Amino acid sequence: MIRFGAITIECANPNPTLFVHSLSFFSSLLNVRSGLCFSCDSALKTTEVKDLQLLTYMDKDESPQIARRMTRSSASASSSASTSNNVPVAKVNSLEPLTVNDLLVGGGTVSLDDIISSFPGRNNQILELVRLLGPLNSPMLPLFVYGGSSAGKTSIILQLFRHLNRPLVYSSCRTCHNQRILFESILNQLLLHRKSAANGYSNAKRCERPSDFVNFLREALTNVINNLKEKSDKLVSNKTIEKEIGNMIYLVFDNLQLVKQWDKSSTVLPLLFNLYDMLKMPEVGLIFISGTSPDTFYSNMGYVEPIPIYFPDYTEGDIRLILLRNQANQKLYSSFLDVALRPFCRITRQVGHLSAALKPLYEKYCEPLSDKGVVPNEDMKRRLFSHIKPHITSSLNEIFKVSSLPSTEVETCKEKRWKANPKRLGQLEEIGDLDFHMSTTAKYLLISAFLASRNPATLDASLFDSKGGSDNRKRKRKPSEKVLEKKESLEEELLMKGPGTFPLERLLAIFQCIVSVAEDPSNDEEQNNDGLGVQGGNGGLMSDVLLQLSSLCNANFIFKGRSCPIEGSNRYRSTISEGLALKVARSLKFPLSKYLYRR
Numbered sequence: 001m002i003r004f005g006a007i008t009i010e011c012a013n014p015n016p017t018l019f020v021h022s023l024s025f026f027s028s029l030l031n032v033r034s035g036l037c038f039s040c041d042s043a044l045k046t047t048e049v050k051d052l053q054l055l056t057y058m059d060k061d062e063s064p065q066i067a068r069r070m071t072r073s074s075a076s077a078s079s080s081a082s083t084s085n086n087v088p089v090a091k092v093n094s095l096e097p098l099t100v101n102d103l104l105v106g107g108g109t110v111s112l113d114d115i116i117s118s119f120p121g122r123n124n125q126i127l128e129l130v131r132l133l134g135p136l137n138s139p140m141l142p143l144f145v146y147g148g149s150s151a152g153k154t155s156i157i158l159q160l161f162r163h164l165n166r167p168l169v170y171s172s173c174r175t176c177h178n179q180r181i182l183f184e185s186i187l188n189q190l191l192l193h194r195k196s197a198a199n200g201y202s203n204a205k206r207c208e209r210p211s212d213f214v215n216f217l218r219e220a221l222t223n224v225i226n227n228l229k230e231k232s233d234k235l236v237s238n239k240t241i242e243k244e245i246g247n248m249i250y251l252v253f254d255n256l257q258l259v260k261q262w263d264k265s266s267t268v269l270p271l272l273f274n275l276y277d278m279l280k281m282p283e284v285g286l287i288f289i290s291g292t293s294p295d296t297f298y299s300n301m302g303y304v305e306p307i308p309i310y311f312p313d314y315t316e317g318d319i320r321l322i323l324l325r326n327q328a329n330q331k332l333y334s335s336f337l338d339v340a341l342r343p344f345c346r347i348t349r350q351v352g353h354l355s356a357a358l359k360p361l362y363e364k365y366c367e368p369l370s371d372k373g374v375v376p377n378e379d380m381k382r383r384l385f386s387h388i389k390p391h392i393t394s395s396l397n398e399i400f401k402v403s404s405l406p407s408t409e410v411e412t413c414k415e416k417r418w419k420a421n422p423k424r425l426g427q428l429e430e431i432g433d434l435d436f437h438m439s440t441t442a443k444y445l446l447i448s449a450f451l452a453s454r455n456p457a458t459l460d461a462s463l464f465d466s467k468g469g470s471d472n473r474k475r476k477r478k479p480s481e482k483v484l485e486k487k488e489s490l491e492e493e494l495l496m497k498g499p500g501t502f503p504l505e506r507l508l509a510i511f512q513c514i515v516s517v518a519e520d521p522s523n524d525e526e527q528n529n530d531g532l533g534v535q536g537g538n539g540g541l542m543s544d545v546l547l548q549l550s551s552l553c554n555a556n557f558i559f560k561g562r563s564c565p566i567e568g569s570n571r572y573r574s575t576i577s578e579g580l581a582l583k584v585a586r587s588l589k590f591p592l593s594k595y596l597y598r599r
């Protein structure tokens with residue numbers, strides 16, 4: 001926030017988030033992501049873009065100084081975005097009354113094909129959403145769009161509404177951080193109310209209680225729908241060619257998982273999920289967007305469960321396509337991704353984090369080149385790789401630190417849920433494929449803990465070679481009768497004891513081994529440098545691993561025992577089943593069974 005510049009503009013659109021998301025979309029099309037909106041890197045962009053809504057909606061009494069502020073760059077971006085598309089996306093300093101047209105996503109028309117090609121890896125979700133939204137004026141059941149952070153949920157929904165040219169009211173539960181702000185933000189938009197100096201930056205309605213909200217909401221929705229019907233009747237009678245916007249109005253609630261953090265009385269979520277039944281207005285579409293899966297919300301409360309649409313984590317191939325878009329020299333960038341992408345993908349699959357982390361590394365990669373348009377040959381690729389090699393570990397450490405943060409949000413959610421009802425662990429495992437919204441590092445830690453609990457410590461050396469991979473050569477050697485017997489009794493003992501305990505050092509050693517498994521392209525040349533840069537001397541990174549470990553313990557994935565009187569240190573035990581461990585491993589494409597001690 002401090003970085004915001006001095007220029008103050010008034011955004012006439014009642015829904016500045018739509019405006020900013022349009023900018024975000026343009027910026028991604030034009031590849032001017034960093035610095036466009038807030039002169040910040042793209043890793044921070046999403047959060048800050050969403051923070052703009054907070055600033056613009058902020059009550060006068062909550063933050064008088066920062067409300068309505070934007071940077072110089074965002075102001076210029078707004079003008080460039082609007083001129084380049086000939087669509088005024090915001091009426092700067094305008095006092096014109098708002099109309100239902102201001103509930104449309106600005107930025108001009110965009111075709112479905114353009115959206116599909118702008119969001120690699122999301123073809124299915126986009127088409128599914130279009131199908132569920134249906135043709136103009138078709139009623140729909142509530143939708144529940146969910147998936148990890150930066151999975152493109154918000155951007156895609158907004159771009160689809162831009163494509164469909166239908167009005168929506170967008171509220172993010174990140175910036176609307178209490179029930180009053182959420183209610184009032186929705187009502188402001190529906191009542192086409194603009195906060196301004198003239199009205200003392202007041203809201204259209206003061207609304208704190210859920211019952212008041214439902215009454216105001218019903219009234220405001222009825223007005224908007226009548227308004228829309230009148231508009232479409234006029235269009236028909238005048239035979240105007242203006243694109244129809246229909247009679248439907250959509251309410252979009254983003255970052256729904258955050259409601260649980262601020263709604264201590266647990267009234268808002270049941271209210272929102274009940275809206276469909278309470279309103280009984282077929283012209284109202286409800287869309288919930290969440291970073292956590294539906295089962296973290298519903299508890300047989302009797303309301304119609306929204307239709308789930310899952311945005312899975314991107315595969316490495318998807319991320320490659322996303323990052324390759326808009327690159328001036330695709331061949332050069334592709335050769336860079338060949339050597340750099342994989343270790344980064346092991347840490348996070350978040351597009352924003354990855355592009356921010358890879359940007360300076362790519363600049364380094366290009367440093368030796370006088371001609372940035374060159375198509376690199378094998379020799380040049382090798383030279384460029386050795387040029388960035390010394391910097392890979394520090395970049396990995398950076399992204400590791402950044403990517404550890406958002407996952408805690410999700411983990412906190414899980415933690416609360418599991419604390420509330422630990423018996424549901426088994427059920428959660430059933431739907432495990434959809435439920436792993438945790439950072440890649442946390443997943444590797446979980447697997448490491450599982451291996452440490454399952455395998456006897458004495459076999460670690462034979463299961464992991466010095467490079468971290470499973471030493472197949474050793475394992476393939478035909479065991480003698482005696483060894484077989486010993487193994488058998490060891491296995492029986494293990495079964496009797498259940499999951500074993502292990503010290504922290506063993507967990508970290510296994511973690512270090514498995515994250516540096518052979519696939520890393522840099523491993524061929526750089527044997528001493530593991531994929532995540534987990535090196536003995538790196539206190540900063542290790543502290544992040546410890547942070548993640550503590551989250552896993554809090555969430556009851558790993559049990560932390562009391563300190564051992566002999567060793568003087570804590571011992572840990574994995575609490576997850578083999579099925580869950582295999583699912584986590586599958587989501588990482590990690591060959592877990594290769595490392596499991598079996599007879």
Ligand SMILES: Nc1ncnc2c1ncn2[C@@H]1O[C@H](COP(=O)(O)OP(=O)(O)OP(=O)(O)O)[C@@H](O)[C@H]1O
Nearest residue numbers: 046118119120149150151152153154155291322351
């Ligand atoms: N498939 C994709 N192609 C191009 N850009 C993408 C893709 N997926 C995400 N992005 C970009 O990543 C950024 C974050 O996307 P967005 O805010 O839509 O994600 P989200 O799923 O809503 O995240 P969150 O749950 O954190 O709110 C945006 O700049 C968006 O354009």
